Amino acid sequence: MKARTQAINALKGLLVTAPAELREQLRGLSAVRLVQAAATLELGPVTTPLAAATLGLWTLARRYQVLSAELMVLDTELDRLTRAAAPRLVALFGVGADSAGALLVAAGDNPDRLRSNAAFSMLCGASPIQASSGKTRRHRLNRGGDRQANAALHRIVVARLRHDQPTKDYLARRIREGKSKKEAIRCLKRYVAREVFAVLPR
Numbered sequence: 001m002k003a004r005t006q007a008i009n010a011l012k013g014l015l016v017t018a019p020a021e022l023r024e025q026l027r028g029l030s031a032v033r034l035v036q037a038a039a040t041l042e043l044g045p046v047t048t049p050l051a052a053a054t055l056g057l058w059t060l061a062r063r064y065q066v067l068s069a070e071l072m073v074l075d076t077e078l079d080r081l082t083r084a085a086a087p088r089l090v091a092l093f094g095v096g097a098d099s100a101g102a103l104l105v106a107a108g109d110n111p112d113r114l115r116s117n118a119a120f121s122m123l124c125g126a127s128p129i130q131a132s133s134g135k136t137r138r139h140r141l142n143r144g145g146d147r148q149a150n151a152a153l154h155r156i157v158v159a160r161l162r163h164d165q166p167t168k169d170y171l172a173r174r175i176r177e178g179k180s181k182k183e184a185i186r187c188l189k190r191y192v193a194r195e196v197f198a199v200l201p202r
Contacts, residue, residue, distance in 0.1 A: 001071060003063075003067055004068060004071065007060050007063045008031055008035070008060075008064055011034065011035070011038060011057060011061060011064065012031075012034070014053065014056050014057055014060065015034075015057065017053075018050075018053040019049055019050045019053060021050060022053055022054060022057070026038065034061075035061045035064050035065065036061075037061075038057040038058060038061035039061035039062055039065060041054050041057060041058045041061075043058055075097065075098075078097045078098065078101055079097040082097045082100040082104065083097075085104060085201060086100060086201050088199035088201075089103065089104070089199050089200065089201075091199075092156075092195060092199065093159075093160060093163075093164055094155075094156040094159035094160045094163070094164070094192075095156055095196075096159075098152070098155075099152035099155050099156055102149050102151065102152035103124070103149055103152050103153075103196055103200075105148070105149075106124060106146040106148065107120070107123075107200050111200045111201065111202065112202065114197065116197075117193065117197040117198070120193055120196070120197040120200075121190055121194065121197075122144075122145060123145055123146055124145050124146055124150050124152075124153055124189075124193050125144050125145025125147065125149070126145070126150060126153050126186070126189040126192075126193045127145075127190065127193075128190065150189070153189045153192050153193060153196075154185075154189065156192050157185055157188045157192060160192075161188075167188065170184075170188065171184050171185075174187060
């Protein structure tokens, strides 16, 4: 996915510096249409800047298409594997195949070594860290733990904040109580880690 993003960024960057004739031909197209149009450009001998830019755009568009095809195959397989390994995990709201895969990798082949949901939360970097000072009592985000699992928890929380009304209500309530949005999201990540731990395959 990162390689595909790099390819489309490079394609758009090359288009900015391409000769005006080529720029006008591909201006204003969405990313998908830009890739389709660039992949069908007619190539010729590289004797002019226009021909060189055309070859570069064609190459990047083809790379994008190949990477997209690879992603479809890998996503399908990852979805099948996560559904087979942890159907209850994938059934949770906001948990996709990529998030489930990252959480399963974090738990490892022996999830019984995780004695409690607190241990799993610490492993995922979602446990609260004391950051009190003087009369102020607060917790901060944990910057340790498995960063891929932490990113998976974050994706789940973002999905719930967009589509799950109880999660939206919780965030609004915590902000009214004086917590920052980051602190409220940390609390949500801890809650999701607790939910995930309960459905990890044993």
